[in-house]
Amino acid sequence: MRAFSLALCLxxxxxxxxxxxxxLPFKDRAEELRFQHLTRQLRCLVCQNESxxxxxxxxxxxxxxxxxxxxxxxxDDDAIRQxxxxxxxxxxxxxxxxxxxxxxxxxxxxxVLLIGAAAVTRIVRKRAAIQxxxxxxxxxxxxx
Amino acid sequence: xxKRFLPLIGFALVASLLAFGISYMRNNSMNExxxxxxxxxxxxxxxxxxxxxxxxxxxxxLAGKPYLLNVFASWCFACREEHPLLMAEGRSxxxxxVGFNYKDETADATRWLQQFGDPYSVVIVDxxxxxxxxxxxxxxxxSFLVDxxxxxxxxxxxxxxxxxxxxxxxxxLASLKGAAP
Numbered sequence: 001m002r003a004f005s006l007a008l009c010l011x012x013x014x015x016x017x018x019x020x021x022x023x024l025p026f027k028d029r030a031e032e033l034r035f036q037h038l039t040r041q042l043r044c045l046v047c048q049n050e051s052x053x054x055x056x057x058x059x060x061x062x063x064x065x066x067x068x069x070x071x072x073x074x075x076d077d078d079a080i081r082q083x084x085x086x087x088x089x090x091x092x093x094x095x096x097x098x099x100x101x102x103x104x105x106x107x108x109x110x111x112v113l114l115i116g117a118a119a120v121t122r123i124v125r126k127r128a129a130i131q132x133x134x135x136x137x138x139x140x141x142x143x144x
Numbered sequence: 145x146x147k148r149f150l151p152l153i154g155f156a157l158v159a160s161l162l163a164f165g166i167s168y169m170r171n172n173s174m175n176e177x178x179x180x181x182x183x184x185x186x187x188x189x190x191x192x193x194x195x196x197x198x199x200x201x202x203x204x205x206l207a208g209k210p211y212l213l214n215v216f217a218s219w220c221f222a223c224r225e226e227h228p229l230l231m232a233e234g235r236s237x238x239x240x241x242v243g244f245n246y247k248d249e250t251a252d253a254t255r256w257l258q259q260f261g262d263p264y265s266v267v268i269v270d271x272x273x274x275x276x277x278x279x280x281x282x283x284x285x286x287s288f289l290v291d292x293x294x295x296x297x298x299x300x301x302x303x304x305x306x307x308x309x310x311x312x313x314x315x316x317l318a319s320l321k322g323a324a325p
Contacts, residue, residue, distance in 0.1 A: 062274075
């Protein structure tokens with residue numbers, strides 16, 4: 001039973017370590033963390049719901065290698081991101097920059113929130129007005 | 145009275161938004177990564193020719209007239225779908241069709257071309273896919289139309305279909321010829 005629980009624990013742990021598929025020769029922990037952080041912000045182009053860090057697609061492996069090599073050359077994160085966007089467009093970024101084509105992406109949710117807030121305000125005001133006009137305690141037709 | 149129908153109207157709005165989303169996704173594949181390279185010079189490359197590893201082809205060798213760079217591999221299923229069209233119509237484009245053998249084994253690629261036919265004027269080999277990354281390739285097949293000045297004019301992601309050939313590549317080639325005879 002104990003062996004079984006141990007095996008189960010190990011099995012449950014493994015997905016958290018699954019990113020380490022390449023075994024890249026990092027010089028220290030800080031570099032490894034930087035690599036992880038950067039590749040998590042990048043989208044795998046083959047399996048587009050996965051980050052570059054998580055994907056086991058062949059191209060993702062190549063691109064991880066490329067990111068690693070460029071880190072070794074002393075390029076900073078912005079330069080590496082630029083390298084990838086030059087080839088694969090903003091699509092590789094999970095955090096796309098604000099520009100003409102992405103305005104709706106950035107402010108769309110806010111717009112929907114504002115519409116919702118306006119609707120709620122309207123309904124609450126109306127209800128308050130109805131309550132004000134009818135005797136307190138008496139239910140109205142508009143109770144939904 | 146109209147207030148009773150408000151939830152229904154709300155539902156109808158959401159439903160039509162979803163319907164729009166679905167139909168939009170159908171007509172505009174969101175999986176296609178827009179290429180930032182269109183209108184820009186093709187990345188520089190110098191790659192060995194398939195089965196002639198001592199011979200290299202570079203941008204400079206292809207400069208001067210338009211060419212179609214077709215990324216393919218023997219492991220790529222969709223390439224087989226595209227292949228008969230290249231065999232039948234490739235020549236009618238009137239430009240060199242350059243095969244770009246992507247992350248493939250030489251023996252496999254050679255056998256594949258023997259089996260299905262070789263529509264290419266030359267096949268160059270990118271064994272480790274490094275040049276493909278410069279081209280923004282993320283799958284196969286992909287095709288690039290490069291003009292005489294070395295500028296990428298069009299990128300097809302996925303197989304070239306008869307429609308793409310007739311309505312995209314041929315008109316574009318005609319306009320290229322008109323602009324620079």
